[in-house]
Amino acid sequence: MPAKRATVRHLRRQNRSVLLSALFFDGPLSRQELSAATGLSPATASTITAELLDEGLLAEAGSVESDGGRPRVLLRINPDFGRVIGVDVGETGIKVELFDLAMTTLATVEHAIAPGDPLAVSALIASSVRDVVDGALDNVLGVGIGVPGTVEQGSVVHAQTIGWDAVPLADMIRAAGITAPLFIENGAKTQGQAEMWFGAGRGASHVVIALIGSGVGAAVVTDGTLYRGGEWGHTTIVYNGRPCRCGSRGCLEAYAGAEGMLDRYREALGHDVPGSDEQSSVDSLLDSDSPIALEIVAETVGYLGAGIANLVNLFNPERIVLGGWAGLALGARELDRIVAATSAHALRHPYGQTRIELGQLGPDAVAVGAATLPVAALLEAGADPRQARVVA
């Protein structure tokens, strides 16, 4: 039942959408190039661009001389048509960033948060949003918010690690006076979206972005669209294995997550791991030459390889992107062995079609990815003229 009736208006929306997307992703293009890139006739490309220019969504971006012929006028998305905001709600703090439509960072604000107080957090988000736009909220096309948990109907958040249970975040932020459209999504997915648009996922359409931090998550892209689920970390990989904080046993996260890795290290050592915080502890583990540390790292690589192999077998991706702070730290030193471990566990055929790469964006990508949500909505709706704001 996904098929939906189409009316003549949908045509224009759809074609506006492909045209806008072509411009967003493939930089400034002339009308002619646009026509070629989208498959639209030059006539249609022309009328649509005229419309979009008129609405202020597009802007001219110089022209390219030719050797004997009318020069092409380049067009691009007008970066100043509106602003988008990305919010990264982490386990210990929030980060709010303001972007223009070229995704250039214009302002950033960070605050620490205490766990378990959604009301305070939503108020903090609202005030930070106001700070970052300096009061000019009417120019904001939307606010994307990445949260460390699952999101229902785009508005209700369940985030165990910060003690949120069925928090109606969208309503709360609106109640705090933010009227711009809100887009709430799992942080792993916003980070995955960022890698897809601007990082290691560019150009591919079947990708798994594996995110390894304190916990373990994954974002799955199939046929170019980001998939909803993705609780890869709580996939059983050792039946009846180590207890996991989720209540089950033998989850991948309990072995390959930073916390699980350090727990195992601690047990093997018989004492605490050096390092002031989790991140430096992981570094010290990875950099240690002691046999115990080497063994723990080798084991981790093995478990991670098996976990990645599961993704390869299930999703048959053309690319696997290894990200997350712990994933990047481990991958920077051990990528070859991770690849080998994956190969040992995966089916030959899907494995032969995939490539494992390191993520290109740091964990800050959560906010960028969150900010892409309103942009994606804009591109997808073809910036429906019926919703377009009048630009004075």
Add this chain to the structure above:
Amino acid sequence: MPAKRATVRHLRRQNRSVLLSALFFDGPLSRQELSAATGLSPATASTITAELLDEGLLAEAGSVESDGGRPRVLLRINPDFGRVIGVDVGETGIKVELFDLAMTTLATVEHAIAPGDPLAVSALIASSVRDVVDGALDNVLGVGIGVPGTVEQGSVVHAQTIGWDAVPLADMIRAAGITAPLFIENGAKTQGQAEMWFGAGRGASHVVIALIGSGVGAAVVTDGTLYRGGEWGHTTIVYNGRPCRCGSRGCLEAYAGAEGMLDRYREALGHDVPGSDEQSSVDSLLDSDSPIALEIVAETVGYLGAGIANLVNLFNPERIVLGGWAGLALGARELDRIVAATSAHALRHPYGQTRIELGQLGPDAVAVGAATLPVAALLEAGADPRQARVVA
């Protein structure tokens, strides 16, 4: 980059498609009901049905009297517009079935095959297709073929269990004189498709169909569309566990597949399992009251639950359909315990949104599912009039 330009012609195709789909899935409908069901205006519903009636794709199906008003004329897909054929290529034999567009079985042919001889099999498929239509090949809209392996570009088959490596099956069948359009797909997926259209998956749009036979596979439906991959059986569930026939260790299949289950039973018993074939051996295991058998079954339920939980966590389906001959045999006796084991391993939240059910179709569903492939193509393309055959 998935977005594609739209022309005014696509409109009609799309609307023909939704209208045809409504009729296919929701039985005979009047034009008025069609208009309501599809969202099309009565005018458009009328002109499109007129067109389709004219082309022979639709037929009238009586009328419904009303209390004081013009009676509604019911329309349905003309079952005799064309025939479709479903082929089930199994590990020991093939089955070829002929259907009309109401998916009524009109003829069936079965043959045994020897493994490792693609040429003979393709010739056998071709001759069986000819047999089943009694020479009337020009009436056939398409032949769907379910194979026990992976399919590339819809034509090249890799099927380890019958010794096929990169077999260009489509070309071979065409070379054997079958000119009808061919649709080749993994058998687990065709079976899943059958459950979606006619079985336990009806009406849902996020479903995982778990198929447990000698081996283990899954078909994943997201947002109403069947996903490509799905090598669930070779997902690591016991790190460094039992060797699997795929070459890796600890795969789910080595524990929850019929073969793996019987292997473990055999080891525990210390001697062979009673039963003339795999299927009867499984029955005897499931029906036995011996402590060893009970223990093996309980273990299997546990592994299977963990495997299903992985699917729940990863895909967040609204429904899990347990199928395959061994899955049905096990599920018929142990569904409650399978549900409990799944619950023990899955995250509470996605688990709360899912329901586990038994498949409603037997393993014969492979052929039916295969036959749905050309039907799906017909519905999806809206039976493009430019491709429609002229019906004398």
Add this chain to the structure above:
DNA sequence: TAGGCTTATTTTTAGACTCGAACTAAGCTT
């Protein structure tokens, strides 16, 4: 410096399509 040439856009025109409104068809009730 004026034509000619080349390439890029815009205008014009034709054709396809959906929708709303008016209209016709086909039954039942009184």
Add this chain to the structure above:
DNA sequence: AAGCTTAGTTCGAGTCTAAAAATAAGCCTA
């Protein structure tokens, strides 16, 4: 038989894309 009710069709308006023709804007050459 007139009126009522519901089903389906026809017509006109409006939207949209594509192909073709026209125009714009440069370079090159004589």
